[in-house]
Structures are given as C-alpha cells and as structure tokens.
Amino acid sequence: MIIMKTKIIPLALTAAALALPGQAMAQAGEVHFKVLGTLVAPDGKIKDVKVDRIGLPAGTQTKANDNFVPTVAIEYFLADSLSVETIAGVTEHDVDGRGALAGAGLVSNAKIVPATVTLKYHFGKPxxxxxxIGAGPSYFIFINEKPGATTRALGATSQKINDTVGAALQAGIDIPVNDKGLFVSADVKRYFLRPLASWRANGVEVLRTRHELDPWVISAGIGFRF
Known part of the structure; x- marks a missing residue:
C-alpha cells in the first residue's frame, strides 16, 4: 500500500501540472502570431545640417510626432528558448520645428514601414x-512624405527622407491564458537610425539635414501559437 501511494502521488502531480493553462507553450518549430496595438514615439531631432540654402535660424531644432497604429508580429521558434520574429505595420508622422522654428511644419504625412527582424531569447520554462530580450537589424522605408506648411511657404516643392538601415533592441513578456494556445504579450523596442531628409525647390536641393529618429515602439496585444 505504501509503495502504491508513492507511485500514485508523483503521477497525480504530473497530471495536474500538464493540466495547467498554457503548458507546452513555445517549443522548437512552433509559430506564434500576434495582433498588437502599437505606440510609435520617435525623436527626430537634427543631428547635422548638410545643406542650407534657405537660412535656418540659429537654434533650429525638430521633433517628430507620435502615432498609435495596429501591428502584427510573426515569430518562429528555432529552439525552446530561441526564436526569430518579424513585425509588419505602417506608421505616419509629421516633423515640426522646435527652438527657433517652434510650431513650423517641416515634413507632412511621412509614412514609414519599419521592416525589422529580431533574434529573441526567452527566459523561464515553456x-x-x-x-x-532580443536584438536585430531594421530597414526603415519612407513613403509619400511631403513638405510641411512652413517649408512650402519658403519655396520647397518636394521633400524626401532616405530609406535607412538601423538596429533595434527589444524586451517583453508573453503570458499564457489557456491551454488552447492563446496568450497576451507586451513588447518594447528601441530603434537607432540616422536618416537624411532633403527639401527641393523645383528640382534644386535647398535643405538637407540628418536626424536622430530613434523611436520607442511600445506594443501590447494577444497572440496565438500554432
């Protein structure tokens, strides 16, 4: 009887552990799909003025506005604790003046596709x-940006921000909800990139500046494992 009890108790504990919600989450070969709400909060300040034919006032500075957008993430597990993730989404920003140009509209409706791949290490047990935590390269694609109201008034007829290679650091947490593969996720990324912005008047470049974009990208949402 004592021998039977010593066998039954470990078996009962094992069965109870397997019945807990979210067990076996994140095994090698699994795919996770996440739907997220994302705050994109860039800096955008000027790091260097390369060309200035319009006479920027001393003390001119810039800031890009924040934006909240939906994003999706797809993650593939190479091992139980190691995965590769990519995100998809489009965010839109204006760039306005600060300092001597406070309130000036410099860039309007710049759409950005932040193509990113990160290698992630997961702590804890499945x-x-x-x-x-994670890190990886990024490639920011800028689409359809236009001169802001102030730069148009100064004669600029077109505006372009060059596509830029950068890097991202990442930290977050996944919390299982049930044993059907549903989980909630929170994620923070910090990007580092230095794009060039150029304004032209009838084809002639009148202003070119390098910017410290460096956005914080903060996301939260739900995920499913397959």
Whole structure:
C-alpha cells in the first residue's frame, strides 16, 4: 500500500501540472502570431545640417510626432528558448520645428514601414510566464512624405527622407491564458537610425539635414501559437 501511494502521488502531480493553462507553450518549430496595438514615439531631432540654402535660424531644432497604429508580429521558434520574429505595420508622422522654428511644419504625412527582424531569447520554462530580450537589424522605408506648411511657404516643392538601415533592441513578456494556445504579450523596442531628409525647390536641393529618429515602439496585444 505504501509503495502504491508513492507511485500514485508523483503521477497525480504530473497530471495536474500538464493540466495547467498554457503548458507546452513555445517549443522548437512552433509559430506564434500576434495582433498588437502599437505606440510609435520617435525623436527626430537634427543631428547635422548638410545643406542650407534657405537660412535656418540659429537654434533650429525638430521633433517628430507620435502615432498609435495596429501591428502584427510573426515569430518562429528555432529552439525552446530561441526564436526569430518579424513585425509588419505602417506608421505616419509629421516633423515640426522646435527652438527657433517652434510650431513650423517641416515634413507632412511621412509614412514609414519599419521592416525589422529580431533574434529573441526567452527566459523561464515553456508553459509559464516568459520574459524575453532580443536584438536585430531594421530597414526603415519612407513613403509619400511631403513638405510641411512652413517649408512650402519658403519655396520647397518636394521633400524626401532616405530609406535607412538601423538596429533595434527589444524586451517583453508573453503570458499564457489557456491551454488552447492563446496568450497576451507586451513588447518594447528601441530603434537607432540616422536618416537624411532633403527639401527641393523645383528640382534644386535647398535643405538637407540628418536626424536622430530613434523611436520607442511600445506594443501590447494577444497572440496565438500554432
């Protein structure tokens, strides 16, 4: 009887552990799909003025506005604790003056596709709450940006921000909700990139500046594992 009890108790504990919500989450070969709400909060300040034919006032500075957008993420697990993730989304920003040009509209409706791939390491055991860290390259694609109201008034007829290679650092957490593969996720990324912005008047470049964009990208939402 004693021998039977010593066998039954470990078996009962094992069965109970397997019945907990979210067990076996994040195993090698799994794919995770996330739907997220994302705040994109860039800096955008001027790091260097390369060309200035319009006479920027001393003390001119710039700031890009924040934007909240939907994003999706797809993640593939190479091992139980190692995964590769990419995100998809489009964010739109204006760039306005600060300092001597406070309130001036410099760039209007710049759409950005932040193509990013990160390699992530997950702490903890599959089935539990799993914090992670990650890092990887990014390629920011700028689409359809236009001169702002102020730069148009100064004679600029077109505006372009060059597509830029950068890097991203990442930290976050995944929390299982049930044993059907549903989980909630929170994620923070910090990007580092230095794009060039150029304004032209009838084909002639009148202003070119390098900017410290460096956005914080903060996301939260739900995920599904397959």
């Amino acid at each position: 089935g539990g709450i799993r914090p992670y």
